[in-house]
Amino acid sequence: MASFILAVNGDRLNARLKSLGEVGALPGGGVCRLALTDEDRQGRDLVVSWMRELGLEIAIDAIGNVVATLKGEENLPAVMMGSHIDTVSTAGLFDGNLGVLAGLEVIETIIESGINPKHSISVGFFTNEEGSRFAPDMMGSGVYTGDLPLATALQTVGIDGKSVADELNRIGYSGKAPFPNISETVAAYFELHVEQGPVLDEENIEIGVVEGVQGISWHEYTFYGNSNHAGTTPMAYRNDAGLVAAKINVFANELALSIPSQLATVGALEIKPNLVNVIPAFARFTVDLRNCDEALLQSAESRLDTYITEQTERHGLTFEKRKLARFEPVPFNKHLVDGIEASAMENDLTSKRLYSGAGHDAQMFAPHCPTTMIFVPSVGGISHNIKEYTTPEQVTNGANVLLQAVLNVAKIL
Amino acid sequence: MASFILAVNGDRLNARLKSLGEVGALPGGGVCRLALTDEDRQGRDLVVSWMRELGLEIAIDAIGNVVATLKGEENLPAVMMGSHIDTVSTAGLFDGNLGVLAGLEVIETIIESGINPKHSISVGFFTNEEGSRFAPDMMGSGVYTGDLPLATALQTVGIDGKSVADELNRIGYSGKAPFPNISETVAAYFELHVEQGPVLDEENIEIGVVEGVQGISWHEYTFYGNSNHAGTTPMAYRNDAGLVAAKINVFANELALSIPSQLATVGALEIKPNLVNVIPAFARFTVDLRNCDEALLQSAESRLDTYITEQTERHGLTFEKRKLARFEPVPFNKHLVDGIEASAMENDLTSKRLYSGAGHDAQMFAPHCPTTMIFVPSVGGISHNIKEYTTPEQVTNGANVLLQAVLNVAKIL
Numbered sequence: 001m002a003s004f005i006l007a008v009n010g011d012r013l014n015a016r017l018k019s020l021g022e023v024g025a026l027p028g029g030g031v032c033r034l035a036l037t038d039e040d041r042q043g044r045d046l047v048v049s050w051m052r053e054l055g056l057e058i059a060i061d062a063i064g065n066v067v068a069t070l071k072g073e074e075n076l077p078a079v080m081m082g083s084h085i086d087t088v089s090t091a092g093l094f095d096g097n098l099g100v101l102a103g104l105e106v107i108e109t110i111i112e113s114g115i116n117p118k119h120s121i122s123v124g125f126f127t128n129e130e131g132s133r134f135a136p137d138m139m140g141s142g143v144y145t146g147d148l149p150l151a152t153a154l155q156t157v158g159i160d161g162k163s164v165a166d167e168l169n170r171i172g173y174s175g176k177a178p179f180p181n182i183s184e185t186v187a188a189y190f191e192l193h194v195e196q197g198p199v200l201d202e203e204n205i206e207i208g209v210v211e212g213v214q215g216i217s218w219h220e221y222t223f224y225g226n227s228n229h230a231g232t233t234p235m236a237y238r239n240d241a242g243l244v245a246a247k248i249n250v251f252a253n254e255l256a257l258s259i260p261s262q263l264a265t266v267g268a269l270e271i272k273p274n275l276v277n278v279i280p281a282f283a284r285f286t287v288d289l290r291n292c293d294e295a296l297l298q299s300a301e302s303r304l305d306t307y308i309t310e311q312t313e314r315h316g317l318t319f320e321k322r323k324l325a326r327f328e329p330v331p332f333n334k335h336l337v338d339g340i341e342a343s344a345m346e347n348d349l350t351s352k353r354l355y356s357g358a359g360h361d362a363q364m365f366a367p368h369c370p371t372t373m374i375f376v377p378s379v380g381g382i383s384h385n386i387k388e389y390t391t392p393e394q395v396t397n398g399a400n401v402l403l404q405a406v407l408n409v410a411k412i413l
Numbered sequence: 414m415a416s417f418i419l420a421v422n423g424d425r426l427n428a429r430l431k432s433l434g435e436v437g438a439l440p441g442g443g444v445c446r447l448a449l450t451d452e453d454r455q456g457r458d459l460v461v462s463w464m465r466e467l468g469l470e471i472a473i474d475a476i477g478n479v480v481a482t483l484k485g486e487e488n489l490p491a492v493m494m495g496s497h498i499d500t501v502s503t504a505g506l507f508d509g510n511l512g513v514l515a516g517l518e519v520i521e522t523i524i525e526s527g528i529n530p531k532h533s534i535s536v537g538f539f540t541n542e543e544g545s546r547f548a549p550d551m552m553g554s555g556v557y558t559g560d561l562p563l564a565t566a567l568q569t570v571g572i573d574g575k576s577v578a579d580e581l582n583r584i585g586y587s588g589k590a591p592f593p594n595i596s597e598t599v600a601a602y603f604e605l606h607v608e609q610g611p612v613l614d615e616e617n618i619e620i621g622v623v624e625g626v627q628g629i630s631w632h633e634y635t636f637y638g639n640s641n642h643a644g645t646t647p648m649a650y651r652n653d654a655g656l657v658a659a660k661i662n663v664f665a666n667e668l669a670l671s672i673p674s675q676l677a678t679v680g681a682l683e684i685k686p687n688l689v690n691v692i693p694a695f696a697r698f699t700v701d702l703r704n705c706d707e708a709l710l711q712s713a714e715s716r717l718d719t720y721i722t723e724q725t726e727r728h729g730l731t732f733e734k735r736k737l738a739r740f741e742p743v744p745f746n747k748h749l750v751d752g753i754e755a756s757a758m759e760n761d762l763t764s765k766r767l768y769s770g771a772g773h774d775a776q777m778f779a780p781h782c783p784t785t786m787i788f789v790p791s792v793g794g795i796s797h798n799i800k801e802y803t804t805p806e807q808v809t810n811g812a813n814v815l816l817q818a819v820l821n822v823a824k825i826l
Contacts, residue, residue, distance in 0.1 A: 197645025230678035230701045231770030232610025235669050242679055246662035253656055256648050265643035266655055267689045276631055276680045276699040286689040288643045357644030
């Protein structure tokens with residue numbers, strides 16, 4: 001155990017979250033700062049002004065990522081913190097912003113403490129994490145880590161017909177900083193984020209120790225049966241596409257309950273002709289499967305496909321399957337994950353290990369350098385919504401765990 | 414066994430079906446003669462002209478029902494045959510028309526045989542059986558049997574804004590014949606009809622012996638849950654309205670397979686927000702339950718409701734239930750049903766007992782006088798469709814069974 005615990009200035013951090021939330025504020029509450037809009041520029045300018053006040057070295061690269069660094073005493077790989085400040089169109093004040101402003105607060109706390117860290121400590125915000133205006137999401141971190149070609153990202157045209165390159169130039173955030181080889185230059189990447197789910201809030205736990213990001217499997221199925229009279233067609237003569245869709249929904253749910261950490265959701269569904277007394281001839285629906293373990297995810301996919309084949313044969317249907325998305329799980333660094341758990345304990349905070357169900361910039365870093373995340377509760381599990389909320393105390397708790405984790409890696413105390 | 418079998422003129426009957434099918438013929442095949450339109454008038458005029466050629470006594474009442482009678486030698490209740498000649502908007506040539514023209518053919522056959530029946534024998538067509546233009550369906554037979562007030566029927570406004578009374582007057586079919594007390598004036602009512610389902614065709618059976626009309630229970634359910642992120646919401650924290658709707662569809666199907674003669678169909682279904690990665694917060698769907706036994710139908714309804722209550726509680730949903738329709742089963746006269754089976758046997762035709770899944774004029778008669786129906790196959794089970802088809806031989810078979818049944822009741826042979 002450390003002999004004393006350094007602590008962030010929670011009031012300052014919460015005040016900054018509030019100030020940033022006033023940029024692009026929506027009339028009914030919440031905020032809209034879609035990537036590379038005027039609102040995004042104003043938000044960037046505000047955060048950069050705070051970085052400058054601390055005398056940090058600021059690097060802006062060609063995709064508009066901004067990284068501010070407190071130089072260490074030795075020439076060692078940096079301890080990096082970060083997230084994003086772009087938002088969806090009806091966002092709260094915490095998603096992304098918390099990770100950036102808490103990183104800034106951690107650096108300011110270290111500066112104020114008078115300690116000179118051996119490792120450089122940096123905080124960044126990465127362009128267009130949300131993907132609401134330009135696809136794909138996690139664009140800036142993808143370019144930063146070398147997974148997404150810069151040219152591809154710059155050529156991307158948004159939902160309003162404008163390109164990333166033009167909009168970056170327009171708002172003045174097309175920089176010249178080189179892209180580092182992060183496997184050599186980053187010792188650890190930490191991202192503090194709101195959970196965006198109900199677990200911590202429901203279970204009254206202060207800190208989520210994030211072990212990784214779930215893998216995602218999205219498929220669309222279309223079933224073709226026969227539409228017949230609901231009163232004159234005996235059960236044995238039916239080819240009911242709606243019934244088979246229902247059976248698959250129920251089966252997917254049973255899969256999720258029988259495979260460890262498996263999630264399954266039938267979110268979209270349409271049947272035709274959609275009349276009370278006509279047997280559905282057509283059903284189209286999506287299945288969203290998620291797991292933090294790739295082998296288990298593949299097992300869920302395979303069991304679902306077996307069931308679908310069996311049921312379509314049994315009910316005399318034909319079907320088509322279309323892949324919408326497929327990502328493998330991203331495990332985080334075990335050593336850093338243990339460190340977060342220890343940091344929570346040092347701060348006398350309750351914690352729980354969990355996986356992220358949503359995508360984050362951290363998952364781009366994880367294959368290249370030691371990476372993990374810290375979650376704080378989302379009240380009611382609500383996110384991507386103007387009602388998104390995390391209490392000032394929970395915000396401060398998360399920043400203190402982040403501080404402790406950074407200090408542990410930066411070998412200061 | 415009768416010592417000889419009188420037989421209808423199948424060619425004449427099939428030719429009349431074809432002629433009537435030319436009135437209101439659709440370009441791609443099939444026919445459209447919505448009730449009380451010009452096409453309906455032309456069809457009526459044609460059938461009435463055939464009735465007149467046979468010298469029958471014609472009665473037209475105030476709802477436009479037309480009944481033609483061959484007077485019997487004694488003052489006994491009549492043996493009545495009938496159906497309808499109005500159609501849905503994309504109909505075949507057989508639904509309704511067959512029962513009317515086969516009745517006419519039965520009478521012509523009896524006249525040609527030189528036999529003078531003791532009972533009067535009549536054939537009728539009843540106004541607006543389909544209900545496609547004016548609700549409710551089975552309007553003419555409902556008024557004829559006294560179940561639907563004449564004034565109510567006459568005031569009915571159709572989908573084109575015109576009233577039954579005005580349209581009856583316009584096409585010249587508002588008559589003055591009194592409505593008889595059919596419990597005293599009708600000894601038996603027979604209706605020959607196409608099955609409108611797949612059973613006879615699939616099982617290669619020539620005659621359906623109809624034991625009654627199924628009861629119908631239609632309800633709409635609306636479920637309210639919570640829409641949450643499909644990736645961040647553990648299975649235990651979900652209130653998935655779409656999943657519960659699916660479970661109820663599967664349960665209704667299991668009910669249908671476990672209760673004798675039970676049918677169950679979820680024909681209409683909508684979920685919201687209907688997005689691949691969002692748990693459905695809203696589901697609205699219909700359940701169509703049918704059974705020929707009222708106690709079993711009530712049991713199905715009750716078991717479904719118990720399951721729905723249990724599942725909504727289990728998944729933390731609220732729900733609303735709305736009745737769309739509820740009709741008790743209509744059993745036909747056992748003695749007449751046995752007679753149809755015997756008539757099929759006398760004609761060396763295979764037969765099967767079944768219940769009607771669709772509504773017919775006969776169900777209006779059944780509570781008031783001995784009633785039954787005869788089904789002939791619908792090729793592919795198709796009806797209310799321009800592809801509706803029954804072969805000339807099947808048509809003739811049905812008319813011969815009808816003839817035999819009428820002769821048995823009219824005590825001629």
